[in-house]
Amino acid sequence: MGSALFYCLLCVMGLFPALSFSQDDFVSSRATYYGSPDCYGTPSGACGFGEYGRTVYDGHVSGVSKLWRNGTGCGACYQVRCKNPELCADDGVNVVVTDYGEGDHTDFILSPRAYTRMAKSGDKAGQLFAYGVVDVDYRRVPCSYPGHKTIFKVHENSNYPNYLAIIILYQAGKNDVLDIQIWQEDCKQWTSMRRAYGAVFDMASPPKGPVSLRLQVSSSAGYYTWVEAWNVIPSDWKAGVIYQSDIELK
Known part of the structure; x- marks a missing residue:
C-alpha cells in the first residue's frame, strides 16, 4: 500500500457516523475508486463544481454513469455500502455526485476517502482497495449542509x-x-x-x-x-x- 493511501486511511478512520436510514429501496450495483494524491475529489469534475467538488462532504464524492442523467444528477447524494460483511461497515458512506465516470459495470467511481469509509477499519480498507471493484447497494438520500443555504x-x-x-x-x-x-x-x-x-x-x-x-x-x-x-x-x-x-x- 502506498504512503499516500496509508495516510488517507489514517485520516478518515474514526469518522464513521451512525446513520439511521431504513434498509428499504437499495439498488444493487458495483463501485470502484479513482486515483487522487490527497484522496479528495478533483476540481476538474464534469459537474463544473471546481474546488467545491473536491472537498464537499469532506471529499466523499463520486463520479457516476447512468445516475448522471445529462448533468441533472450533479449534486445528488447517495448512501453506498459494499456487500462484503468481513470488510465492510453496515452503513457504508454518503457521497455527493460531482463528476461523470464509467468503470467496469460500475455505477460509482468513488474518491479514495469515500471508498475507505465503506470499510470497517483501516486494515479492512487496505484489503478493500486490493479488490479494486466491489459489489455494493446504494440509494438516494437527502443532502445535508448544516449552516449553509443555497x-x-x-x-x-x-x-x-x-x-x-x-x-x-x-x-x-x-x-x-x-x-x-x-x-x-x-x-x-x-x-x-x-x-x-x-x-x-x-x-x-x-x-x-x-x-x-x-x-x-x-x-x-x-x-x-x-x-x-x-x-x-x-x-x-x-x-x-x-x-x-x-x-x-x-
Missing part, C-alpha cells in the same frame, strides 16, 4: 457583462434542479438559461441590473416546484465570486 457561484468562464454562467452549491435535500430561469425586467418575463454542461447554466447577453433567478426543482415525491431568488446576484457581478441566497432547498 449559494450561487458565477462561473469562472463568465465574462461581464456579455456572458453569465452560474452554478448552484449546497443543493440540500433530495432535489433535482431541472431548469434555471432569469428575470428579464424589460419584458416582465422569466427566460430559461441553457444547461451548458453538468450543473452549469449560462446565458449570452444577460439582463442588465441585479440578477433574479428561479429554479425548477423536482423532489423524490415526484412533484415540481419553482423557487425564486430575487436580486441574488448584484448588477456588477464578477466571475468566480460566490453570492449567498436566502433560499434553502430541503
Whole structure:
C-alpha cells in the first residue's frame, strides 16, 4: 500500500457516523475508486463544481454513469455500502455526485476517502482497495449542509457583462434542479438559461441590473416546484465570486 493511501486511511478512520436510514429501496450495483494524491475529489469534475467538488462532504464524492442523467444528477447524494460483511461497515458512506465516470459495470467511481469509509477499519480498507471493484447497494438520500443555504457561484468562464454562467452549491435535500430561469425586467418575463454542461447554466447577453433567478426543482415525491431568488446576484457581478441566497432547498 502506498504512503499516500496509508495516510488517507489514517485520516478518515474514526469518522464513521451512525446513520439511521431504513434498509428499504437499495439498488444493487458495483463501485470502484479513482486515483487522487490527497484522496479528495478533483476540481476538474464534469459537474463544473471546481474546488467545491473536491472537498464537499469532506471529499466523499463520486463520479457516476447512468445516475448522471445529462448533468441533472450533479449534486445528488447517495448512501453506498459494499456487500462484503468481513470488510465492510453496515452503513457504508454518503457521497455527493460531482463528476461523470464509467468503470467496469460500475455505477460509482468513488474518491479514495469515500471508498475507505465503506470499510470497517483501516486494515479492512487496505484489503478493500486490493479488490479494486466491489459489489455494493446504494440509494438516494437527502443532502445535508448544516449552516449553509443555497449559494450561487458565477462561473469562472463568465465574462461581464456579455456572458453569465452560474452554478448552484449546497443543493440540500433530495432535489433535482431541472431548469434555471432569469428575470428579464424589460419584458416582465422569466427566460430559461441553457444547461451548458453538468450543473452549469449560462446565458449570452444577460439582463442588465441585479440578477433574479428561479429554479425548477423536482423532489423524490415526484412533484415540481419553482423557487425564486430575487436580486441574488448584484448588477456588477464578477466571475468566480460566490453570492449567498436566502433560499434553502430541503
